Amino acid sequence: MQPAPWITYRPEIKVLDCTIRDGGLINNHQFTDDFVRAVYQTCVDAGIDYMEIGYKNSGRIFAPDKHGAWKYCKEDDVRRIVGDNPSNLKIAAMADAGKSDWKTDIIPKEKSVIDLIRVACYVHQTAEAVDMIKDAHQKGYEVSCNIMAISTVQDAEIDQALEVVAQTPADTVVVVDSFGALYSEQVAMLVEKYRKAGEGTGKEIGIHAHNNQELAFANTIEAIIRGANRVDATMAGIGRGAGNCSMELLLGFLRNPKFNIRPVWKLLQEHMPKIKEEVEWGPLPPYIVTGQMNQHPRSAMAWRASDDRDKCLDFYDKVMADV
Amino acid sequence: MQPAPWITYRPEIKVLDCTIRDGGLINNHQFTDDFVRAVYQTCVDAGIDYMEIGYKNSGRIFAPDKHGAWKYCKEDDVRRIVGDNPSNLKIAAMADAGKSDWKTDIIPKEKSVIDLIRVACYVHQTAEAVDMIKDAHQKGYEVSCNIMAISTVQDAEIDQALEVVAQTPADTVVVVDSFGALYSEQVAMLVEKYRKAGEGTGKEIGIHAHNNQELAFANTIEAIIRGANRVDATMAGIGRGAGNCSMELLLGFLRNPKFNIRPVWKLLQEHMPKIKEEVEWGPLPPYIVTGQMNQHPRSAMAWRASDDRDKCLDFYDKVMADV
Numbered sequence: 001m002q003p004a005p006w007i008t009y010r011p012e013i014k015v016l017d018c019t020i021r022d023g024g025l026i027n028n029h030q031f032t033d034d035f036v037r038a039v040y041q042t043c044v045d046a047g048i049d050y051m052e053i054g055y056k057n058s059g060r061i062f063a064p065d066k067h068g069a070w071k072y073c074k075e076d077d078v079r080r081i082v083g084d085n086p087s088n089l090k091i092a093a094m095a096d097a098g099k100s101d102w103k104t105d106i107i108p109k110e111k112s113v114i115d116l117i118r119v120a121c122y123v124h125q126t127a128e129a130v131d132m133i134k135d136a137h138q139k140g141y142e143v144s145c146n147i148m149a150i151s152t153v154q155d156a157e158i159d160q161a162l163e164v165v166a167q168t169p170a171d172t173v174v175v176v177d178s179f180g181a182l183y184s185e186q187v188a189m190l191v192e193k194y195r196k197a198g199e200g201t202g203k204e205i206g207i208h209a210h211n212n213q214e215l216a217f218a219n220t221i222e223a224i225i226r227g228a229n230r231v232d233a234t235m236a237g238i239g240r241g242a243g244n245c246s247m248e249l250l251l252g253f254l255r256n257p258k259f260n261i262r263p264v265w266k267l268l269q270e271h272m273p274k275i276k277e278e279v280e281w282g283p284l285p286p287y288i289v290t291g292q293m294n295q296h297p298r299s300a301m302a303w304r305a306s307d308d309r310d311k312c313l314d315f316y317d318k319v320m321a322d323v
Numbered sequence: 324m325q326p327a328p329w330i331t332y333r334p335e336i337k338v339l340d341c342t343i344r345d346g347g348l349i350n351n352h353q354f355t356d357d358f359v360r361a362v363y364q365t366c367v368d369a370g371i372d373y374m375e376i377g378y379k380n381s382g383r384i385f386a387p388d389k390h391g392a393w394k395y396c397k398e399d400d401v402r403r404i405v406g407d408n409p410s411n412l413k414i415a416a417m418a419d420a421g422k423s424d425w426k427t428d429i430i431p432k433e434k435s436v437i438d439l440i441r442v443a444c445y446v447h448q449t450a451e452a453v454d455m456i457k458d459a460h461q462k463g464y465e466v467s468c469n470i471m472a473i474s475t476v477q478d479a480e481i482d483q484a485l486e487v488v489a490q491t492p493a494d495t496v497v498v499v500d501s502f503g504a505l506y507s508e509q510v511a512m513l514v515e516k517y518r519k520a521g522e523g524t525g526k527e528i529g530i531h532a533h534n535n536q537e538l539a540f541a542n543t544i545e546a547i548i549r550g551a552n553r554v555d556a557t558m559a560g561i562g563r564g565a566g567n568c569s570m571e572l573l574l575g576f577l578r579n580p581k582f583n584i585r586p587v588w589k590l591l592q593e594h595m596p597k598i599k600e601e602v603e604w605g606p607l608p609p610y611i612v613t614g615q616m617n618q619h620p621r622s623a624m625a626w627r628a629s630d631d632r633d634k635c636l637d638f639y640d641k642v643m644a645d646v
Contacts, residue, residue, distance in 0.1 A: 006506045183329045183576065184507070184544060213572055214534075218541030221507060248608070249536055252615035253506065262639065268608060269636040285571070285591060292575035313592040316585065 005225075009255040012229040014049035017042075017247060018208075020070050021052040021094055023238035026279040029054055029068035036070070036081050038271050039235060044087045045263035046251065050116055052092040052232075053078055058101045072105070079113055090115035094146070095136075097121035097128040102135060109140030118144040119170070123153045126161045130168050137169040144172040144230070146208060150190065151181040151294050158190075162197035172204045172230045173197075175223060180212025180242050180287065181294040184222040191226035206230030209245050211237055212291025214283045216245040221253060235264060236272050238279075241297035242287035280304060285312035289319050328548075332578040335552040337372035340570060341531075343393050344375040344417055346561035349602040352377055353391035359404050361594050362558060367410045368586035369574065373439055375415040375555075376401055381424045395428070402436055413438035417469070418459075420444035420451040425458060432463030441467040442493070446476050449484045453491050460492040467495040467553070469531060473513065474504040474617050481513075485520035495527045495553045496520075498546060503535025503565050503610065504617040507545040514549035529553030532568050534560055535614025537606045539568040544576060558587060559595050561602075564620035565610035603627060608635035612642050 043051040054070030069077040073093045091114045095102050117136035121129035136143045175190045194205045207223035209216035237246035251261040286300035303315050342362050366374040377393025392400040396416040414437045440459040444452035459466045498513045517528045530546035532539035560569035574584040609623035626638050
C-alpha cells in the first residue's frame with residue numbers, strides 16, 4: 001500500500017458534471033442559456049471529462065410547455081450552447097427507460113455533438129435498458145448504464161441485472177444511490193459487486209451519490225478507493241432534494257493536475273447566487289430523514305414546499321407514523 | 324466479517340455532545356440558559372452519554388465581560404442548568420493547555436457535578452497536558468486528551484505525544500481534525516496509530532471531526548469502523564467555522580436502541596431557528612477552501628464576517644496568493 005495515497009492520483013479517473021441534468025430536476029430543466037453556457041465553459045476550463053447537459057426524454061410524457069430544453073436535449077438546442085464542441089470535454093445525455101422515445105429521439109452519433117448516452121433504469125426495467133444500450137452503441141455512442149434506487153432492491157435482483165448488463169456493450173455501469181441512503185460500507189460492497197460482475201468485460205464502474213446524509217462526497221471517495229473510475233458531481237452540489245457530490249469538493253480531492261478548481265469557484269461566485277434564489281437543495285432535515293429511512297425524497301420535497309417546511313420534528317413524526 | 328455491519332451496533336460506543344462547548348466558539352459562549360437547558364434535556368432524552376457544557380478556561384485570559392458562563396463552567400453556573408444531574412448523562416468540560424488555571428479552577432470531583440475533564444492541547448503543549456491529565460485524574464475525574472490540529476504536525480510528533488500520553492491515566496485519546504482537512508484514509512491511519520500507541524493501557528480512541536469538506540459525519544463513521552468508541556457530535560452540526568458532525572446524522576447511523584433521535588429533531592425545530600438567526604456555521608465555500616488547504620479557519624471566519632462574504636472566488640484567489 002502507498003504511504004499517503006490521498007496525494008497521488010489514478011489517471012483513469014474521469015469526472016462527469018451533471019449540474020444541468022440532475023439540477024434540472026428541481027426546476028423542470030428551465031435554466032437560462034446563459035447559465036448552461038457558463039457551466040459548459042466551466043467544465044472545459046476545469047478539465048472535467050464529461051458534461052451531462054440533460055435528458056433525452058419524451059415530449060409525449062413530459063409536456064414541452066412545462067419543461068425546459070434540457071429535458072429533451074434536441075440536437076439544435078445542444079448545439080446552441082456547445083456549437084460543434086471544439087474542446088476535450090465530452091457531452092453526455094441521459095435517457096430514462098420507460099420515459100424516452102429512444103428509438104427515434106436518439107439520432108446517429110455522426111449527426112450529433114453528444115458523445116455519451118447514459119441509460120437510466122430501475123432493476124425491473126433492465127430488459128428495456130439492455131435494448132437501449134445496444135441501440136445507443138449501434139448508433140455510435142459511448143454508453144453508460146445507471147441502475148437507480150439500488151438501496152431498495154434485493155441483492156439477487158442487483159446480481160441479476162448486473163449479469164445481464166455485463167453482456168451488453170455498455171462501457172460503464174454506475175452505482176446510483178438515488179435516496180442518499182448508503183453508508184460507506186455499503187458503497188464498498190456495491191462497487192466490489194459491480195466490479196466482479198463486469199470482470200473481463202473492460203467495463204468501468206461509476207458512482208452517483210446523493211447528499212441526504214452529507215455522505216455524497218465521502219461515498220464518492222469510498223467508491224474511488226474501491227476502484228470506481230467514473231465519478232459524478234455537480235456545481236455547488238445542485239441536484240434533486242439534498243443534491244449531489246459537490247464539484248468543488250471533488251476537485252479538491254482529485255490530485256490529477258489536469259483538473260483546475262478555480263473555474264468552479266468562479267461559476268459559484270458569478271452564477272450560483274441567482275440560482276440559489278430560485279431553487280433549493282442541500283442536506284436539509286427532511287432529506288436527512290428520508291435518507292435515513294431509505295425512502296424516495298418526494299415526501300421531503302413536498303414538505304419543503306409547504307408552510308411547514310422548517311418543522312423537522314413534525315416531518316419526522318409523519319414519516320415514522322407512515323412507515 | 325459481518326454481512327451487513329451497518330445494521331448492528333457496538334455497545335462500547337459512547338456519544339459526546341459538544342454543542343455548547345464547540346458551538347460557543349462562534350458566540351463567545353453567550354447562549355441563554357434556556358437553550359443550554361434544552362440541550363441538556365435533549366441529551367438526557369436522546370440517551371446521549373456525555374454533554375460537554377463548555378470550557379474550564381481562565382478568566383484572566385478571556386475577559387468575563389466578553390464571554391458567557393460556558394467559557395469557565397463555574398460550579399454554580401453548571402448546577403444552575405443541571406442541578407445535581409439526576410440522570411445517566413455525564414457532564415464534561417474542556418480545559419485548554421495554556422489557557423486555563425486548572426490547578427485552582429478545577430475543583431475536586433466530590434464537590435463537582437462535572438464527570439469528565441477533556442484536556443485539549445497542541446502537540447507542543449503535551450508536557451503541560453500530561454500534568455493536567457494527572458491533576459484531573461487525581462482530583463477524581465474521568466479524563467480525556469484531545470490533541471488538536473494534528474493534520475499540520477509531523478508523524479513523529481504525533482508518535483511522541485502519544486507515547487507520552489499513553490503513560491498517563493487518561494481514559495480516552497481523541498483524534499481531532501481541527502481544520503476539517505482529513506480524508507477517510509488519513510482518519511483510518513490515525514485511529515490505527517492511536518490504537519497501537521495505547522495498546523495494553525485500556526485507553527479508548529475518540530474522534531472529533533470538523534465539517535469543512537462535508538466529511539465530519541463520514542470521518543466519524545470511518546473512525547468507528549476502525550475502532551473508535553468515543554464520538555463527538557453537535558446538534559445541527561453547530562461549531563466553529565464549518566461546524567462539527569451533526570448529532571441528527573450520527574444517531575441515524577448508530578443502531579444501539581438506547582439512542583433516540585426524536586428529541587434531537589425536537590430541539591432543532593424548537594430552538595435552532597433562533598440560534599441560526601444569531602450565528603452562522605456550515606461547510607460554506609471559504610471553509611471548504613481552508614479545509615482543502617489544511618489551514619486554520621480563521622481567515623475564512625473573517626471573510627464571512629466581511630462585506631465580501633459571498634465572493635468565494637476572491638477568497639480562493641487570496642488564499643492561493645498567500646500560500
